[in-house]
Amino acid sequence: MYSVEELQNVINTEIENRTGELKKINPVNLYAPVNYSLEIGGKRLRPVLLLLSFNIFSDKIENALPAAVALEVFHNFTLLHDDIMDKADVRRNKPTVHKKFDENSAILSGDAMAFLSYKFLLECRSEKRIDVIELFSKTAIEVCEGQQFDMDFEDRLTVSEEEYLEMIRLKTAVLLACSLKSGALLANANIETANQLYDFGINLGMAFQLQDDLLDTFGNQETFGKRIGGDIVANKKTYLLIKALENASAAQKTELIKWIDKKDFSAEIKIKTVKNIYNQLNIKELAQLKIDYYFQKASEIIEKLTIDKNKTEPLVVLSNQMLKRNF
C-alpha cells in the first residue's frame, strides 16, 4: 500500500518525465503552454485519486500511471479553456495560459491536451482500457455540459438549488468519480465496487466544489491560488448567492439584485457589499452544512464497501485533507 504522499511523489515525478519528453518535440509553441500548465503543479488530485483507487486492488501502480497522467492533462485542458471563457487572469497564483501566452495558444494547446489525454490513456495495457476510454469520453462531455450550465447561469437571475447542484455534479464531481472508477477498472476490480467508488467520488466532488465556492468568497488568495471574490464579480450563481437570494429580506434582495445588474462598478466595493449581506444571512454556515452533508454521504459509501479498512484508509486520509485543504 502506498500513502497519499508517496503517490503524490510518484505522480509528480511521472509528470516531470512527461513534460521533459514534450519539451523535445515540435512545434515548440504548441507544447510550451502544455508544459507551463502542467509544471505549475496544483494538487494533482485526480491522478492521486485514480492511483489510490487502483492501489486498493493492486500494488502495480506503474500500470495505472499513464491513465493518472491522462486525467491530470485533461483537467488542465479544461482549465486552459475555462480561464479564457471566464476571463480569469490568475490560476494557482500564476498568470493563466491565455495571459502568459495568448488566447490562440490557450485554445490550441488546450485542444492538444484533450487528445494527449487519450494518447496517455491508451498506453495502459489493461484489458479494461476500452471501458476506461468509454467512461472518460462520457465524463468529458459531461464536464463540457457543466461548464455550459455554469455560463448560462451567469446570465440568469434565478437559478434553483437543484439546478446548481446538477451543474457542479457535471462540472466537477463526475471527473473525480471517473478518476476513482478508472483506477478500480484498470485494477480489475468488480464492477459493483467500481461503481460504489464512482458514487463516493460524486459526493466527495460535490463537497469539494461547494467548498471551492466558499473559498472563492471567504478564502485567502495565497492558499486559494485564485483572486478572491471572482465569483461575486462575475455574478456566478454559486450556492452562496442562491441561498442568499432565497433567504434575503426584501431590502437585502433589492441590494443584491442592484449589484448583479450593475454594469459599471468597483470590484472591491461589490465584493465587500455582497460579502456583507452573506455574513448577515449566515451563508457561510449554510454552505458548510451542505459540504458536511455530502462529505457524510461519501464517508458512508466508503464504510459500506466490503473491503479491508486498511486498504481504503489512504483514500479516507486524502478526502479529509481535501475538505480541509491543508495539503
Next chain:
Amino acid sequence: MYSVEELQNVINTEIENRTGELKKINPVNLYAPVNYSLEIGGKRLRPVLLLLSFNIFSDKIENALPAAVALEVFHNFTLLHDDIMDKADVRRNKPTVHKKFDENSAILSGDAMAFLSYKFLLECRSEKRIDVIELFSKTAIEVCEGQQFDMDFEDRLTVSEEEYLEMIRLKTAVLLACSLKSGALLANANIETANQLYDFGINLGMAFQLQDDLLDTFGNQETFGKRIGGDIVANKKTYLLIKALENASAAQKTELIKWIDKKDFSAEIKIKTVKNIYNQLNIKELAQLKIDYYFQKASEIIEKLTIDKNKTEPLVVLSNQMLKRNF
C-alpha cells in the same frame, strides 16, 4: 458496392438523425452550435472516404456509420476553433460559429464535439475499434501540430517549401488518410492494405490542400465558400507565396515584403497587388504542377493495390471529383 453519391446520401441522412437527437438534449446552448455547424453541410469528404474505404472490403456500411459521423464531427470541431484563431467570419458562405454565436460558444461547443467524436467512434462494435481510436488520437494531435505550424509561419517571413509541405501533411492530409485507414480497419482489411490506403490518403490530401490554397486566391467565393484572398491578407505562407518569394525579381520581392510587413492596408488592394505578382510569376501554373504531382502519386498507389479495380472505382471517382471540386 455503393456509389459516391449513395454514400453521400447515407451520411447526410445519418448526420440529420444525429443532429435530431442532439436537439433533444440539454444544455441547449452547448448543442446549438454543434448542430449549426453540422447542418451547414459541406462536402462530408472524410466520412465518405471512410465509407468508401470500408465498402471495398464489406457491404455492411451501417457498421462503419458511427465512425464516419465521428470524423465529420471532429473535422467540424477543428473548423470551429481554427476560425476563432484565424478570425474568419465566413465558412461555407455562412457566418462562422464564433460570429453566429460567440467565441465562448465556439470554444466550448468545439470541445464537446471533440469528445462527441470519441463517443461516436466507440459505438462501432468492431474488434478493431481500439486500433481506430489509437489512430484517431494520433491523428488529432497531428492536426493540432499542423495548425500550430500554420500559425507560427504567419509570423515568419521565410518558410521553406519542405516546411510548408510538412505543415499541410499534418493539418490536412493525415485526417483524410486516417479516414481511409479507419474504414479499412473497421472492415477487417489486412494491415498492409490499410496502410496503403493511408498513403493514398496522404497524397490525395496534399493535392487537396494545395488546391485549397490555389482556390483561396484564384477561386470564386460562391463555390469556394470562404472569402477570397484571406490567405494573402493574413500573410499565410502558402505554396503560392513561398514559390513567389523564391522566384521573384529583386523588385517583386521588395514589393511582396512591403505588403507582408504593412500593418494598415486596404485588404482589396493588398489582394490585387499580390495576385498581380503571382500572375507575373506563373504561380498558378507552378501550384497546379505540384497538385498534379501528388495526385499522380495517389493514383499510382491505388493502381498497385491487389484489389479488384471495380472495388476501388468509387474511390477513384471521388478523388477526381475532389481535385476538380465539381461536386
